[in-house]
Amino acid sequence: MKVAKFGGSSVADSEQFKKVKAIVKGNDDRKAIVVSAAGKSAAEPIKVTDLLIKIEQLRDTGEDYLPTFNHIAKRFVAIRDELGLKVAIEDDLRIIKDQIAQANHDYLVSRGEFLTAKLMADFLGFQFVDASRFMIFNEHHFDFQQSEKRLKSIASSGSRIVVPGFYGVDEDSHIHLMPRGGSDISGSILANLLNADLYENWTDVSGIKMADPRIISQSRKINELTYEELQELSYMGISVFQEEAVQPAKEKRIPIAILNTNHPEEDGTLVVDRVRETAANLVTGIAGKKDYVIISISKYQLSKRLDILSKVFAIIQRFDIAFDYLPSGTDSFSFIAKRSAVSNQLNAVIRALENEADLDNVKLEKDLSLVAVVSDQLGKRPAIAGKILDMLDNSQIQIHLVIQESSDIKLIFGVANQDYEKTIEKIYRNVNMTEKKLRMAI
Template identity: 55%
Template sequence: MKVVKFGGSSVADVKQFRKVKAIIQADNRRQVVVVSAIGKSLQQPIKMTDMLIELERARDLGEDINEIFESISERFLKIRDDLKIGLVLEKDLLEIKDNLFTCSHDYLISRGEYLTAKLMAKYLGYKFVDASLVMIFKENGFDYGASKRALLKIRSKYQNIVVPGFYGVQIDKSIQLMARGGSDISGAILANLLDAKLYENWTDVSGILMADPRIVDHSQKIDILSYEELQELSYMGIGVFQEEAILPVRKKQIPTKILNTNDPKASGTLVVGSIDRQIEKRIITGIAGKKNYTVITIKKYQLNRHIEILQQVLSILQKHHIVASYVPSGNDGFSFLCQQDSSNPNLESAISNLRNSCNLDKIIINKNIALVAAVSWQLSQRPSLAGKILDFLDNSRINVKLVIQEGSNMKVIFGVNDADYERTIVKIYQEAEFYKLSKPA
């Protein structure tokens, strides 16, 4: 049995619905289907989730909501009518409108997935199962036990089901959203609960590429990678798969395949627990990164002996609601990496507080820093690879501000100026490909 998830671009319009049905019908093992809310299309360049957010904004500001609500309704009803499925959605839409001024944020935003799943279930001839029945949260996280019992009870009656992604229900029956892009997580959890043979994640790309194709032309596809490699790439912003969706399938060692709804015959990318990489010649599995970091480096003589100062620094950052990663930079220094966020104006205030309160010898501030991660299973076996990459960048006159290699020893992170971000990714990719072809590992 397979659990399959289709993202917003896969259900964006009638044409995409038909592609999904063809994919489902091509393999009768695709019995549990998870869908996101209607995504962007050529005719409709706004995601349904964003339309619902706009509806909520208008409601909260006391603006007229009727035009926005009608646009939302028309998109769902057009898909229904064009597919010629006998589903009465008007009652659901009326219920949403009636609840609009009293409902929670999570309830309103989740209605995109709810209605999309209803359409898909009717179109496929599958049973619609509201996520609130089988995705159950408790106070400290997801309740795997209660969710599994509820899901198996439903599956004992209905083999083929469609479940909305992105949300579940709290103990008090209130709707709870997951992180944006949470349909990936929903699908992974359902695969875990049902001990699926395979979790298929259908999107609009034919697998995971070595590097962002907007930066690297004709970037090579990664045919197979480990959960650990995927987690490192997802954490650094590869974007194809939610980082939080990895753990549920990794726990049960359920293979995950990233596939393209628009090109279902493409091989995609397979993610598994472990890989025999003895014949692998590529020195880098993938490259990912993020821009707009500020690096705060604090200096104090023998800082490693002054734990109280580090505690004070962390307390100040926490007080200003700044999330920071930190790494040692010698016996006398620590660096804190904070992502610059225009919605959080507290960074300058926090820096001022650090200067005045922590009895430091020096504070060095580097703004507009990009972090670029090169992920490779070979890094743990061949530490010199980090040096080779540094040589690549030095030869291109790219100024590397910091280097971080820790944790799993599967990735090395280079801090460069934002202006050098794209050039850094291109250089690492080009040299890695050259090394693969000319000097097999």
């Protein structure tokens, strides 16, 4: 049995709905379908989810949100009518409209998935199952046991169902949103609950590219990668798959196929527990993010000075800043965060560390990017890291830091924002041009 999730671009209009139906009907094993809210199309430059967020903003500032709501309503009615469906979507739209004045954020923003799934279920002739009936969250943690129990009582083993992605409910039965891109998570969770043989993630690209195609126009497609590699690449910025969607499938070793709704005949990317040795490349993928800051602190034998470290972390806790990485040494410690996470508190944090923590030095670096090279070969062949460092050094790209985590599948370079694209391009070009030489050298 397969669980298939279709992203916003795959359900943007009636023509995309027809492509989804052809895919689903092309294989009887596709019994559980998850959909995102209708996304962008040639005629609709704004995603439904973004329009719903706009409605909330207009409502909260006392402005007229009805024109925006009416636009959303016309869009769903048009899809219904163009497909010749009979579902009374106007009734659902009327209920949502009546709720806007008092609706909370999670309820309002989730309605795009709800309406899209209603139409898709009718179009496919499948049972519509609202995610609020079985996707249960206990605080911010998903309750697999209770959710599985509820799902079994709703759908029989042979049921063909359509489920809206992106949301569930909390223990008080209030709508609970997942992070943006959460329909990926919904699909992975549903695959887990149903013990699927395969989780298909249908989007508008034919798999995952080795590097950002906006930087490398003809980037090589990754045919296979591991769950861990996908998780690291997703965390570092590839937008094809949501990072938190990996774990539910990984837990039950359910393969993930990332495929293209517009070109279902093309091979995509398969995510598995272990890549075939003959298919393994020295570098699986390259990803990154811009606009980081690094706060570096130093003190003689800092790693042994728990009194000072406790002061440092008390300051960090006081400012409630989320850091992505915390590399450390005997005498030093670094805090790496997105500039947006530090916001306007950066100078205040530096002053507090300088004045309150008895440190020898506090250093701040701004406008940095993190570029990650991901491969399960890194731990097996340590010389790869050295080869890449030599190559960047020869390219006169200044490396501000290097991080290799204990997982041994990700190597991170800190470079100036202005060198971000250049760094990715240099690594990609050189790795692909010299891969045979690298294999021989190692």
